[in-house]
Amino acid sequence: MKAVRFIGANQPLQMQEIPIPEIGERDILVRVKAAGICHSDAHYRAGISPVKPIPLTLGHEVAGVVEKVGTQVTNLKIGERVCLHYNISCGDCYHCSTGNDQFCEKVLMLGHYTNGGYAEYISVPARNAIRLPDEIPFEQGATLMCASATAFHALRKSRLKAGETVAIFGAGGLGQSAIQLAKAFGAVEVYAVDINDDKLNLAAQHGAIPVNGSKVHAVEEIKRLTHGKGVDVAIEMIGLPLTMKQALQCAGVMARVVIVGLSNKPLEIQTYTELLGNEVELIGSNDHLLQELPLLVDLARRNILNTSQIVTRTVPLDADAINTTLDSLEKFSGDVRTVIVPASD
Structure with missing residues (x-):
């Protein structure tokens, strides 16, 4: 064969x-x-x-x-x-x-x-x-x-509850599934972050609010859209230290940040301002x-x-x-x- x-x-x-x-x-x-x-x-x-x-x-x-x-x-x-x-x-x-x-x-x-x-x-x-x-x-x-399965598992790991807000970093195959599943889990708003307009347009068709990271500062835009609160759940599905950092920075009080994307580069965290101060949880999601x-x-x-x-x-x-x-x-x-x-x- x-x-x-x-x-x-x-x-x-x-x-x-x-x-x-x-x-x-x-x-x-x-x-x-x-x-x-x-x-x-x-x-x-x-x-x-x-x-x-x-x-x-x-x-x-x-x-x-x-x-x-x-x-x-x-x-x-x-x-x-x-x-x-x-x-x-x-x-x-x-x-x-x-x-x-x-x-x-x-x-x-x-x-x-x-x-x-x-x-x-x-x-x-x-x-x-x-x-x-x-x-x-x-x-x-x-x-x-x-x-879809990886997105489903990541959302389960995030413990997303009905009425919460979600930021999905990466609107490719995983992200498009994550957007729809987050809606099915009861998310009231889903923000899709990417730099590809075609992918963001598809994300919008699935009910997400698109955020083009090449045109706006993703964290500032999400904070603006959430009236300064940040999101309850952020899921990183790209595998870049930059977007992992952004996922942490857009997290609100007691938010859960789930890292799915693969990277061989370290992630630097401001321990108090990005993690401890708001009791943010950083969660790895594997398969x-x-x-x-x-x-x-x-x-x-x-x-x-x-x-x-x-x-x-x-x-x-x-x-x-x-x-x-x-x-x-x-x-x-x-x-x-x-x-x-x-x-x-």
Whole structure:
């Protein structure tokens, strides 16, 4: 089968011909119908977050059709539509047993530590498959598994309550989901901060108040819009020290600031004025949980979470097209979400 693979840090991904993966008795083989290209994949290619083993097929946002099932799989059938939870956990360790499977002692993330979805087929444990309703296209189902799921988990970590205000830094795939989910959680106002007018226009369509950080000082504008109070929740989804700092600075009294974006650079904090003085909480949000995904998919099925405009571009399973997309992501430009759609037989 064809697969687009990571061959080393700071090197273009490469198309390779590799065997169709074998499956174990509790696994399924999925024919990939869609695989999202995430900003994390650009971090992997750039060596910011190490990938192993090498070479490795990238891609952790995956949706497709069950092609084959293991002998002990009873909950799925050949031909079913599925989207895939990207953390393969053991199910037995302390973290798995307490419902925090993203911290599994043996976790393998698709497209990071085991082969992912930039390919024609992928093999995963059956428990990692979430049924994808007919109402949700494969392209949108794929992005639910990271962009939307990560946003959902971050909002749960923020403990957002009905009637509170929220600032979302970054209006890409994660941000667009976060805006809609924050509204569903009961936020009275959501401020979307970005420098891309197209993304901000889409954020406005989802009910957010756009703040263009290239035209106004984001913190001052949010403070103005909130009459000096700041927001109750700020979520940073870009991964830049500047926007992390801004998220802290726009936080109001007893606010929660959730950092989602990946960065290998330190964040400097004015301990009293930005943290202790207003009892602001700084919270890290890492991935999401398997248990969160069925509800998330149902929110999308009910159109409470509308992902129809999050996927703004599709490309074939082609190394050049994928590398070009990753180049744009490294520059924080490009589409809201680009999804790979392998050619059908």
